[in-house]
Amino acid sequence: xxxxxLLATAKTQTADKLALKLNAIVREDYHYRNLDESNRKIVLxxxxxxxxxxxxxxxxxxxxxxxEMHRLYDQRLxxxxxxxxxxxxxxxxxxxxx
Numbered sequence: 205x206x207x208x209x210l211l212a213t214a215k216t217q218t219a220d221k222l223a224l225k226l227n228a229i230v231r232e233d234y235h236y237r238n239l240d241e242s243n244r245k246i247v248l249x250x251x252x253x254x255x256x257x258x259x260x261x262x263x264x265x266x267x268x269x270x271x272e273m274h275r276l277y278d279q280r281l282x283x284x285x286x287x288x289x290x291x292x293x294x295x296x297x298x299x300x301x302x
Contacts, residue, residue, distance in 0.1 A: 207279050211300070214259050222255065223248055236292050246276070247296055254300065263302030272297065 205290070210225055230236050230244050239247070250272055254264045273294055276285060285293075 210279055211258065214255075219248060219252065219255060223252065226251055230296065236296065238288060242283070243285065243293070246283065246285075247293055250293075250297060251300070258300055261302070264297055264300045269294065269297045269301065 210222070210229065214222060227244060227248060230239060230247060251258070254268065255264060273290065276283065276290060276293065279285075280290065
């Protein structure tokens with residue numbers, strides 16, 4: 205399963221099941237293997253925040269992505285995020301952009 209399959213079935217799945225599948229995708233996709241558990245939790249929390257929009261088929265807007273990335277960049281030292289982690293988080297959020 206990839207992100208596109210997940211998005212196609214997002215309307216019919218519960219939030220917990222969607223989170224489990226998203227976590228599996230982030231863990232298994234070789235692009236995102238450098239994300240540790242705390243970084244995955246950040247991604248899952250962001251996706252959960254935008255889940256109602258994703259379920260409605262609206263996706264995440266570019267403004268929301270910009271705002272969230274700015275917030276994460278400001279807190280990168282506290283959250284122990286590297287530039288590579290921020291890049292991967294942005295890529296994942298961009299996948300949900302409409």
